Amino acid sequence: MRHITVTGALIAAAMIAAPLAAQDHEPAAPMSAHDLVTLPRLGAPAVNAAGTLTVYGVTTTDPDSLTRRTAFYLLDLSTPGAAPVALDFGLTASSPAFGSDGQLYFLSSAAPQVGAETRSRVWRIAIGKDGLSGAAQVVADFPGADIAGFKLAPNAKAIALWAELPRDCPQFGCPDAKPTHLPGPGTGRLYDGADGFVRHWDQWETPGVHNRVFVFPIEGGKAVGDGAPVDGSDPATGLTGDTPTMPFGGSEEIAFAPDGSAFYFTARVADGAEPTSTNLDIYVSDLSGAAPILLTAGNAATDTTPAPSPDGRYLAWLAMERPAYEADRLAVQLLDLKTGKLRNLTGKADLSFGSLAWSADGKTLIATAQKVLDTPAFRIDPATGAVTELNLMAGNEAHIANLTPLPGGRILFTRDSLGNPAELYLSDGMAQARPLTDVATTRMGGMASIVTRRFSFAGAGGDTVWGQITRLADQDGPIPAILYIHGGPQGSFNDGWSTRWNPRVVASQGYAVISVDFHGSTGYGQAFTDAINRDWGGKPLEDLQKGLSAALALDPQIDSTRACAMGASYGGYMVNWIAGQWPERFNCLVQHDGLFDMRSFYYSTEELWFPRWDFGGSYKQAREVYEKWNPVNHVDKWQTPMLVVTGEQDFRVPYTQGLQSFTALQERGIPSQLLVFPDENHWVLNPKNSLQWHNTVFAWLNRWLQAEPEAGE
Secondary structure, three states: OOOEEEEOHHHHHOOOOOHHHHHOOOOOEOOOHHHHHHOOEEOOOEEOOOOOEEEEEEEEEOOOOOOEEEEEEEEEOOOOOOOOEEEOOOOOOEEEEEOOOOEEEEEEOOOOOOOOOOOOEEEEEEEEOOEEEEEEEEEEOOOOOOOOEEEEOOOOOEEEEEEEEEOOOOOOOOOOOOOOOOOOOOOOOOOOHHHOOOEEOOEEOOOOEEEEEEEEEEEOOEEOOOOEEOOOOOOOOOOOEOOOOOOOOOHHHEEEOOOOOOEEEEEOEOOOOHHHOOOOEEEEEOOOOOOOEEOOOOOOOOEEEEEEOOOOOEEEEEEOOOOOOOOOOOEEEEEEOOOOOEEEOOOOOOOOEEEEEEOOOOOOEEEEEOEOOEEOEEEEOOOOOOEEEOOOOOOOOOEEEEEEEEHHHEEEEEEEEOOEEEEEEEEOOOOOOEEOOOOOHHHHHOEOOEEEEEEEEEOHHHOEEEEEEEEEOOOOOOEEEEEEEOOOOOOOOOOOOOOOOOHHHHHOOOOEEEEEEOOOOOOOOHHHHHOOOOOOOOHHHHHHHHHHHHHHHHOOOEEEEEEEEEEEOHHHHHHHHHHHHOOOOOOEEEEEOOOOOHHHHHOOOOOOHHHHHHHOOOOOOOHHHHHHOOHHHHHHHOOOOEEEEEEOOOOOOOOHHHHHHHHHHHHOOOOEEEEEEOOOOOOOOOHHHHHHHHHHHHHHHHHHHOOOOOOOO
């Protein structure tokens, strides 16, 4: 493993093409917030069954209006060095997928004829090595239903569609259904405690309406009939829940049997206990409309991502062991569908796998998992459970994702790093891969290079803790320091690209960005992740304190007298905690969507399993733990200037938490600012809002970390 990585012009020189090379004699400009917002973004690839063609999307942002559009490209994987072919669907498209019938299927909200209603439909168009041919045709269109997603059977003779539909709707779409939670005559929404979530992530729920999957035969290029609901036709005997799960589930949670005779899917029962439950389960439907069969009744924790073997004999999936814990280790389970024997394949591997797929020949499983600061790929033997790390990239693996095994032992995947956005790669024989795209790398090569240095130190309890220092490669000190604190808290500021909390763009403003994977972080074994339980402000704060000292000792060009700490979610909590526990250390703080008062947070967040696990129960049951680590109890020691950022659509950490911390700052006369986004959730996603976020944060950092403080400050 290499510990020092330089990114910028050096990476671009190693890629496919570098049209900016002629300008190497000119000083490269540092990356700006506008650069980050407008960089092209690679989407997940779709591949045909033969593994010879892939289609991928590239989202671009207009530099002036900041509006976004996605274009799609076709690449011949059988011809090394093939140039991508731009695809013109004739209408706006998304979510392309190859069918075994030689067609490319996709979603579009375009109207098939003048006067038609605007809604999401499934379309298809013929495709070959040279591109698209003919006109796109509608495959699936249902009044009263916006199709949210689809998945094709391997033989392209059936299609699974999902959309938000009433559970008592017998077909795909009930345009005349009336929401039961709007009884009138006023505008009030009426919820019952037995219905489950009232609001989730960033939207208010509609009781009785769920993500539902229907499977339709395809005849003559059309979805025909009423379709088979995989949750069962009769709500009284079937399943009530979201498939895919809300709010982040997708096609990885559903799968056809190889012969199309059955359908596997992930769901969680929707009832009054849902806000306290992580019990996702795997079900199978025989596509008759009968109630689905529960396959994972023996596990009350999470089971997800069903993956049937190519021969249909086995079903693999990822599972946790401990109920009500969302950050437990995900191990690979293997069910022999013929004998009924179930095995935990990776129970002895201290890795938590995040994706899972079978090799094309069905002889091995391919998965990804975090390991220290990287997310490499692994090969898993279905017979023995042996786990072997693959060496797909020279140097650091960084962040590998979207793994797609292809025939012939090849693997298609995306790889991004702290210094570079995602590009598409192809590995032959599971060996080191070659790049296929240059979506953003050449453009990054025209910007000032950064250097990222990995380091480790003895943290709380003497445990080894890892961190990274990111700064401009050619910058001379003294360099102001930024302590980056990740969220989760079971997460990591690993070697991966981010379009939001991006260390490279912050370093490009002239700062040294220091991140520390404190106790509770992922990628270091489950015991290290579990160590934050009921200790939110203990070991993590000690790790951050020791990690900052270690980084300053490692790089003497960093100015220890000018430092700011910033973080979001749990990172925002830690900023509030630092304000009362380490008040003299920093010149400024940036707190985004941070928890301020643990009691009011508990009673206003939506996923109650999270605080109940991390703090040992409900607020009533574990009051002492909540109050021990409650930032509001230490505001009398607050003295550091703070920028507070929050989104009004954030239901995970409601925006009132930010208002409370801002009120505490005002009451104490501490210089402070409050940035509120009325249209953002726990994240800032809108490109104009993202630019405003960065401009506001950079102005705040500059105000407090400049060499000569302003008069009176």
